[in-house]
Amino acid sequence: MSLELSDLGWNPFLEGQWERLAATGLVRARIASDRRGAYEVWGAEGTGWSKLSGRLRHDLAARELPGVGDWVAVDSAPGPDQTVVMQQLLERRTVFLRGAAGRAARAQVVAANVDAVFVVCGLDEDFNVRRIERYVARVRASGAQPVVVLSKADLAEDVPGRIGEVEASAPGVIVHAISARRGEGLLELRAHIAPGRTVALVGSSGAGKSTLVNALLGEERMATGEVRPSDGRGTHVTSHRQLVLLPGGGLLLDTPGMRELQILDEAGLDVAFDDVAGLEPACRFSDCAHGDEPGCAVRGAVEAGELDGERVARFLKLRDEARASKRRLDAQLSRADDRAWGRRMAEAHRQIRKKRGE
Ligand SMILES: Nc1nc2c(ncn2[C@@H]2O[C@H](COP(=O)(O)OP(=O)(O)OP(=O)(O)O)[C@@H](O)[C@H]2O)c(=O)[nH]1
Ligand SMILES: [Mg+2]
Ligand SMILES: [Zn+2]
Numbered sequence: 001m002s003l004e005l006s007d008l009g010w011n012p013f014l015e016g017q018w019e020r021l022a023a024t025g026l027v028r029a030r031i032a033s034d035r036r037g038a039y040e041v042w043g044a045e046g047t048g049w050s051k052l053s054g055r056l057r058h059d060l061a062a063r064e065l066p067g068v069g070d071w072v073a074v075d076s077a078p079g080p081d082q083t084v085v086m087q088q089l090l091e092r093r094t095v096f097l098r099g100a101a102g103r104a105a106r107a108q109v110v111a112a113n114v115d116a117v118f119v120v121c122g123l124d125e126d127f128n129v130r131r132i133e134r135y136v137a138r139v140r141a142s143g144a145q146p147v148v149v150l151s152k153a154d155l156a157e158d159v160p161g162r163i164g165e166v167e168a169s170a171p172g173v174i175v176h177a178i179s180a181r182r183g184e185g186l187l188e189l190r191a192h193i194a195p196g197r198t199v200a201l202v203g204s205s206g207a208g209k210s211t212l213v214n215a216l217l218g219e220e221r222m223a224t225g226e227v228r229p230s231d232g233r234g235t236h237v238t239s240h241r242q243l244v245l246l247p248g249g250g251l252l253l254d255t256p257g258m259r260e261l262q263i264l265d266e267a268g269l270d271v272a273f274d275d276v277a278g279l280e281p282a283c284r285f286s287d288c289a290h291g292d293e294p295g296c297a298v299r300g301a302v303e304a305g306e307l308d309g310e311r312v313a314r315f316l317k318l319r320d321e322a323r324a325s326k327r328r329l330d331a332q333l334s335r336a337d338d339r340a341w342g343r344r345m346a347e348a349h350r351q352i353r354k355k356r357g358e
Contacts, residue, residue: 026073048078067109094143111200120203123156125232195249205257206234
């Protein structure tokens with residue numbers, strides 16, 4: 001395989017970072033899949049396997065590990081005969097993170113350096129507007145463009161009604177209804193894909209992500225699986241994140257289904273971004289927004305070159321999102337309380353009227 005780096009998504013943002021690395025003799029490559037620490041990497045001259053250098057692992061201790069879509073500098077050109085070693089992780093332009101499963105609070109990279117994310121949701125029992133809304137919020141926070149793809153339109157009764165529901169819950173978002181089975185709506189999706197552009201697919205298991213990748217590829221390369229008829233849930237067929245190159249150019253990133261997208265809560269964010277959050281107590285004002293307040297330790301670290309400004313911005317954006325979603329949840333709970341209270345009052349009045357013999 002011989003490819004232009006631009007076909008793999010290399011862009012001026014990355015070129016800007018490469019200027020200081022070009023003289024090191026390192027080789028540029030993009031992570032195409034991640035299997036528990038063994039990374040498949042694609043370079044201009046070929047593809048092969050790669051692993052993290054001990055030093056890079058150490059340097060990334062407080063951050064997310066590299067993920068699919070990331071650009072890295074490896075010690076020699078990837079090829080079939082050797083495992084190359086990642087020495088540097090290039091800064092990402094966009095990153096879709098997911099709260100790590102279990103208790104470990106390190107966030108996981110679902111997709112790095114993607115231009116758009118297809119939020120795939122089936123028009124069967126899988127359909128859930130609130131879930132789509134959460135995904136869209138997360139994609140927006142990642143810096144990529146969200147595109148809602150309502151799949152299995154062949155199974156739906158009221159497609160325009162469903163599209164309307166999604167548009168109302170996520171104003172301004174692009175929504176497409178498609179049927180991979182009938183080959184309907186694929187052309188509209190192709191408009192979001194172009195040489196050098198990367199589009200990730202996210203959504204719950206069984207939503208039809210891999211089926212859609214195959215339809216756009218024009219061949220059955222990805223494994224797909226049946227859903228349980230009782231509730232439309234998939235059986236977690238796709239097991240790892242995988243980049244694929246489309247014949248006409250453009251890259252798709254297929255991901256395993258996530259039933260519930262764990263929104264990183266504030267505490268989780270503080271751990272995942274402890275290099276930023278750890279500085280906050282040193283700000284002069286306890287409610288410092290790290291804007292133009294005097295005595296801001298976070299901005300100080302950015303100005304001193306110790307902290308990446310983009311990373312700070314991402315942290316603040318995600319924290320706003322976590323706070324907003326907590327406020328929404330609190331409001332929902334208090335409305336539910338109000339309703340319960342209203343029911344109790346109505347019952348009390350009924351009892352009083354009964355006693356009075358009304
Ligand atoms: N009727 C209908 N079924 C579809 C369509 N697209 C996908 N399916 C079916 O949905 C099931 C699940 O599809 P997959 O592509 O494996 O779903 P996935 O999102 O990749 O699931 P995971 O890999 O588990 O995350 C399969 O049985 C597909 O045939 C469609 O357009 N119409
Ligand atoms: Mg799949
Ligand atoms: Zn501050």
